[in-house]
Amino acid sequence: MQGIPGVPTHVDFTDIKKATKNFHETMKLGKGGFGAVYRCTLPAVASGTERAAMDVAVKKFMRQVEDRGYSDFLAEVSIINRLRHKNIVPLVGWSYNKGEPLLIYEYMTNGSLDQHIFHKGSARQQQEDTALGQWCTRYDITRDIATGLHYVHHEHEPMVLHRDIKASNIMLDSDFRARLGDFGIACTVAINRNSVTGIAGTWGYIAPDYAMSYKATRQTDIYAFGVLILEVVTGKRNGDFLPDDDHITDWIWRLHGEGKLLEVVDASLDLAAGDDGVAEEAKLVLLLGLACTNPNPCDRPSMAEVLQVINKVKPPPDVPLEKPLFVWPPRDWRSHDSMDSTSGSNWDESLATTVAAAPAGLALEHQSSSSAATGGHAIVRSRAASGSRATQISLAEAQRARSP
Numbered sequence: 220m221q222g223i224p225g226v227p228t229h230v231d232f233t234d235i236k237k238a239t240k241n242f243h244e245t246m247k248l249g250k251g252g253f254g255a256v257y258r259c260t261l262p263a264v265a266s267g268t269e270r271a272a273m274d275v276a277v278k279k280f281m282r283q284v285e286d287r288g289y290s291d292f293l294a295e296v297s298i299i300n301r302l303r304h305k306n307i308v309p310l311v312g313w314s315y316n317k318g319e320p321l322l323i324y325e326y327m328t329n330g331s332l333d334q335h336i337f338h339k340g341s342a343r344q345q346q347e348d349t350a351l352g353q354w355c356t357r358y359d360i361t362r363d364i365a366t367g368l369h370y371v372h373h374e375h376e377p378m379v380l381h382r383d384i385k386a387s388n389i390m391l392d393s394d395f396r397a398r399l400g401d402f403g404i405a406c407t408v409a410i411n412r413n414s415v416t417g418i419a420g421t422w423g424y425i426a427p428d429y430a431m432s433y434k435a436t437r438q439t440d441i442y443a444f445g446v447l448i449l450e451v452v453t454g455k456r457n458g459d460f461l462p463d464d465d466h467i468t469d470w471i472w473r474l475h476g477e478g479k480l481l482e483v484v485d486a487s488l489d490l491a492a493g494d495d496g497v498a499e500e501a502k503l504v505l506l507l508g509l510a511c512t513n514p515n516p517c518d519r520p521s522m523a524e525v526l527q528v529i530n531k532v533k534p535p536p537d538v539p540l541e542k543p544l545f546v547w548p549p550r551d552w553r554s555h556d557s558m559d560s561t562s563g564s565n566w567d568e569s570l571a572t573t574v575a576a577a578p579a580g581l582a583l584e585h586q587s588s589s590s591a592a593t594g595g596h597a598i599v600r601s602r603a604a605s606g607s608r609a610t611q612i613s614l615a616e617a618q619r620a621r622s623p
Contacts, residue, residue, distance in 0.1 A: 274326035306367030333386035363397035384443035438516035445511025454485030514545035
């Protein structure tokens, strides 16, 4: 830790233990595969600030997965420690105790976005969610997320891929401004490359091209961003569908084709009582979300284009009335920015890898079956590795075949 450039403040473990009441359950904010997060208030002497006290969120990694815990800890801190942006949760310190590493983040008063748009009903949340019931707040959240993602994709060097954009990883400060959080599985991309190999993320936000190629790119982050902003507008989780639709994109695309796009807007947002400008903004974000979740990576906008649309410098994207089929391999496989230009691979080699990883006959025999886990994309159109036989591969089956 001390060898990492610009390492954040080291906080004594004793101060953290005291502030969290020995990591008591009442102080816990949440937990995940890495461990748990606790809220506490550090005194000025512990936080190294001039303030009387500082509210923080302490991320405690699990000791029982020691080697992986160290790896996750160092990977996260090496990335997040270099990021400086108003739409990214800042790292303020670190600690360590008997094999347990801890990261200390600035505490976000209003928690994570998913707590507000998915979990409704409690008296406290009804009071807190007055802001989320206003369209301007949700529009600003969309802009904040896009701005933070544009920073890590295009402004920071080296480029950073978040790889787990989702509502629970978007934090809200006291003014309900959104910040990207949890860079635990993020990765940096070398200057001469456009992708990194290795699948990571959350089902429902994983792009079909990511599931097929195992390559994370700007476009795979953009797909997850598209799913997220559709959730922000609709107030629905991407997997809360069936029997008619497998995924949020299927539902919205179907109503878009029927000319009923605004019917998907969260009922708590009373657009009918607003002016036409509010309805137009809602339509803009929905069309942008559909464009970002286009099954084909080459047809997704860049984050620069996304920001231009949100800031109304460019008009909303032209989105087809019917959800496109996922075509594999994508156009411009070797030259498009979504692919790793230094890998030397081409579409035949990638498909050969997919086919070789599958059980005998799988790629040629399995037909269409929708999968919510991979975004509800039913068919992969491609050719066999030899390049001579037409093939239809169920994306769900191809993904399962390639899973370790």
